Amino acid sequence: MATSVAVPTAEKKPARRRGGADEGGKAFNRLAATCVTLFALIWLVPFLWALITSLRPNDEIAAHPTTPWSNNWNLDAYRFAWNSSPLGWWYVNSFIISTLTVLFTVFVCSLAAFGLVHLNFRGKYAVFGLILAGLMLPTEALVLPQFMEFRALGLLGTYWAVILPSVALPVAVFVFHSFMKAIPVSLIEAARLDGAGWWRIYSRIAMPLSRPAISAVAILTFITSWNAFLWPLLVLTQTKSQTIPVGLSSLVGGAAIQYAETMASAVLGILPLLAVFLLLQRQIVQGVANTGIK
Amino acid sequence: MTATALPLPATEVGTKDRPESTRRAPRGENRAGWLFATPFLAFYIAFLIGPVLIGLVISLFNTTTVRAGLGEWAGLSNYADVLSNGDFWASMWHSVLFTLLTTPLLVLLPLAFAILVSRISRNQWFFRLAFFAPYVVPSAAVCLIFAFMYTPETGLITNAFGWFGLTAPDFFGSTSGAWFAVVLLTLWWTFGFNFILYTAAIQEISEEVYEAAKMDGASPWQQIRLITVPLLRPTMGLVLILQVLSSLKVFDQIYILLAGGPAYSTRPVIQYIFDTGFSSYRGGYAAAATMVYFVILVLVSAAWFLLRRRSNSANA
Numbered sequence: 167m168a169t170s171v172a173v174p175t176a177e178k179k180p181a182r183r184r185g186g187a188d189e190g191g192k193a194f195n196r197l198a199a200t201c202v203t204l205f206a207l208i209w210l211v212p213f214l215w216a217l218i219t220s221l222r223p224n225d226e227i228a229a230h231p232t233t234p235w236s237n238n239w240n241l242d243a244y245r246f247a248w249n250s251s252p253l254g255w256w257y258v259n260s261f262i263i264s265t266l267t268v269l270f271t272v273f274v275c276s277l278a279a280f281g282l283v284h285l286n287f288r289g290k291y292a293v294f295g296l297i298l299a300g301l302m303l304p305t306e307a308l309v310l311p312q313f314m315e316f317r318a319l320g321l322l323g324t325y326w327a328v329i330l331p332s333v334a335l336p337v338a339v340f341v342f343h344s345f346m347k348a349i350p351v352s353l354i355e356a357a358r359l360d361g362a363g364w365w366r367i368y369s370r371i372a373m374p375l376s377r378p379a380i381s382a383v384a385i386l387t388f389i390t391s392w393n394a395f396l397w398p399l400l401v402l403t404q405t406k407s408q409t410i411p412v413g414l415s416s417l418v419g420g421a422a423i424q425y426a427e428t429m430a431s432a433v434l435g436i437l438p439l440l441a442v443f444l445l446l447q448r449q450i451v452q453g454v455a456n457t458g459i460k
Numbered sequence: 461m462t463a464t465a466l467p468l469p470a471t472e473v474g475t476k477d478r479p480e481s482t483r484r485a486p487r488g489e490n491r492a493g494w495l496f497a498t499p500f501l502a503f504y505i506a507f508l509i510g511p512v513l514i515g516l517v518i519s520l521f522n523t524t525t526v527r528a529g530l531g532e533w534a535g536l537s538n539y540a541d542v543l544s545n546g547d548f549w550a551s552m553w554h555s556v557l558f559t560l561l562t563t564p565l566l567v568l569l570p571l572a573f574a575i576l577v578s579r580i581s582r583n584q585w586f587f588r589l590a591f592f593a594p595y596v597v598p599s600a601a602v603c604l605i606f607a608f609m610y611t612p613e614t615g616l617i618t619n620a621f622g623w624f625g626l627t628a629p630d631f632f633g634s635t636s637g638a639w640f641a642v643v644l645l646t647l648w649w650t651f652g653f654n655f656i657l658y659t660a661a662i663q664e665i666s667e668e669v670y671e672a673a674k675m676d677g678a679s680p681w682q683q684i685r686l687i688t689v690p691l692l693r694p695t696m697g698l699v700l701i702l703q704v705l706s707s708l709k710v711f712d713q714i715y716i717l718l719a720g721g722p723a724y725s726t727r728p729v730i731q732y733i734f735d736t737g738f739s740s741y742r743g744g745y746a747a748a749a750t751m752v753y754f755v756i757l758v759l760v761s762a763a764w765f766l767l768r769r770r771s772n773s774a775n776a
Contacts (some may be wrong), residue, residue, distance in 0.1 A: 190679055190680070191674075191679065191680050194579075194679075194680040194681070195579050195580065195680070198576040198579050198580065199576075199579075199580045201576060202573060202576045202577050202580065202587065205573065206586065206587050206590035206591065207590070209590045209591055209594070209648065209651075210590050211616075212594075212602075212605050212606065212609065212648065213593070213594075213605075215605070215608075215609065215616055216604075216605045216608070219608065227614075228614075231611075231613075231614035231615070231616075231619070232614075232616060232619045273499075274499045274500050274503060275500060277496045277497075277499055277500065278496060278497050278499070278500035278501075280496055281492075281493045281494075281495075281496030281497045282497070285489050285492055285493035285496060286489055286490075286493065287489060287490045287491075287492070287493025287494055287497075288490055289494075290493060293497050293501065296501075296504070297500075297504070300504060300508060301761075302758055302761040302762060302765070303508055303512075303758070304705070304709060304754060304757040304758065304761075305508060305511075306709045306711070306730065307709065307730070307733075307750060307753050307754045307757055308511040308512065308515060308750065308754065309730075309733075309734070310515065310733055310734075310737045310738075310743070310746050310747055310750050311510075311511040311512070311514040311515035311518060311747060311750065312507070312511040312514075313525075313737075313738075314514055314518060314523075314525075314743065315507075315510055315511055315514055317528070318528070330503070330506075330507055331507040331508075333503045333507070334500055334503035334504035334507060334508055336504075339500065364489075364492045364496070368496070389596055392598070393596075393597075393598045393599065395598070395599050395600065395711075395712045395716075396711055396712065396730065396734075400734075400738070410598055410600075411598035411599060411600040411601075412600070413600075414598065414600035414601055414604060415599075415600035415603070415716045417600075417604060418600065418603050418604055418607055418716050418717065425608060428604055428608065429604070429605070429608060431604065432601045432604040432605050435597075435598055435600065435601040435604075436597050436598075436601050439596040439597065439598070440593060440596060440597070442596070443592075443593060443596045444589075447585065447588065447589065450592075450596075451588055451592065451656055451659075454592075454653065454656045454657070455656055455657060455659070455660030456660075
């Protein structure tokens with residue numbers, strides 16, 4: 167047995183998709199693997215290129231723009247990028263806004279979904295229809311009237327202006343809805359007989375059982391909120407109150423010779439979410455698959 | 461079981477076979493239900509329905525964005541102005557052109573690669589990482605990196621053209637070059653989202669179907685053409701409509717990378733609304749443009765919704 171383990175992997179193709187005697191199939195799969203791997207490597211180039219550039223000195227980049235190697239790797243560009251723009255503030259703003267948006271969205275949307283699934287109230291189908299129609303509302307198109315509304319409310323320039331419009335998220339209601347539908351009615355009935363109120367059932371039974379839905383909604387809301395551009399651009403006008411994407415966008419087309427500094431800023435802007443993605447890869451991919459298909 | 465005393469799981473919510481009048485809601489439940497739905501409805505009405513109504517009202521007045529107040533009554537003249545304005549239709553065409561350029565690529569390429577990746581049983585995580593990672597990157601960071609790679613003479617992509625004996629187009633100075641730049645960036649950035657949707661759908665297909673096909677001597681190409689692709693048709697429809705809607709709403713890339721240039725030749729509708737509303741301060745006019753654009757987007761998604769319902773009921 168031990169020898170078969172030591173056999174080079176190329177010889178031992180996994181048997182999952184292998185039929186009886188299809189040599190053609192194996193060749194096809196090998197070709198597919200090569201082609202796809204090549205493509206995936208090309209996909210990583212922009213990341214690597216930004217990273218490499220950010221670690222090289224500017225004069226070297228100017229002299230040999232397409233050489234992916236340096237004789238003088240250094241972190242100067244990062245120090246410069248950090249000091250020359252309020253990146254720290256942008257991180258803080260993005261973090262506070264995204265976290266509060268996630269908390270509000272999860273709470274408000276799961277409440278509504280619980281009501282729609284487990285409670286029978288007059289007008290329920292009208293509410294459901296309204297939320298369903300909300301799936302078709304292109305909110306990005308409405309920034310101008312939204313701006314007028316927030317100016318009238320006197321909330322421009324505050325975190326609330328960014329958070330409040332994204333709380334009522336119809337897709338999130340449907341994600342929670344499909345999870346809570348799966349909770350056995352008998353479980354809730356038993357809790358009712360024990361004298362539990364609806365709030366207790368929601369917080370002690372329905373929510374703990376919807377943990378996958380919570381994480382899917384939370385992660386996707388966080389990513390969307392962190393990356394939002396147009397609306398924060400309109401309402402957060404002070405440099406120090408901006409979020410990462412808005413702040414970074416002001417660096418595009420700026421000083422053309424500071425390649426390394428610009429790329430260092432880009433890398434710093436990518437880092438937090440990329441770290442989240444690497445940690446929670448499985449959940450994120452699962453979440454996208456679930457919400458996209460719903 | 462006395463389960464009937466409690467609401468059934470709402471599996472058939474939204475269909476017509478269970479009108480609400482057949483079951484009377486107990487009073488306590490009625491109040492509790494509304495309490496649970498109220499926070500959502502409050503946000504929904506205030507910040508989703510509200511702007512639609514506000515936009516509708518403002519579009520009927522000569523409102524400016526610099527001062528509070530509605531300004532004077534304008535009737536439908538803002539709409540007449542928008543509909544007869546060449547710049548508005550030009551920007552509308554740019555959004556449509558962007559959709560026509562990106563949609564075929566972003567519907568078919570991820571499909572092809574999802575199918576090919578599904579035939580490799582190892583290192584799936586690597587492909588997910590490589591293809592999906594760009595999707596979590598903020599648009600501004602993507603634009604910073606691509607602007608650097610598109611730099612004339614020194615940029616990586618500019619030079620890559622030279623390796624194949626081609627001359628790179630002027631990415632920032634010519635309209636066709638600008639479109640190429642923005643489409644390639646978008647392909648890199650959002651490819652992973654559709655890739656994941658397809659991958660999830662492929663995993664739903666039972667292994668036995670392929671085994672049976674292999675028994676019958678089907679080649680890999682036949683398996684893909686006759687099994688995988690037909691079974692993925694509903695997913696392709698979903699990806700298609702999601703892609704059309706998100707491409708029609710393009711703003712970030714074109715605004716950050718090109719500022720709608722050169723000479724407004726790539727400016728999308730959202731930027732047109734942005735420019736007229738926030739640079740020229742013509743609030744009423746921009747609101748009318750918003751409503752026209754809004755109606756077009758709603759019509760597109762409603763059309764898809766109806767088509768899907770018809771095909772669903774035809775299959776049933």
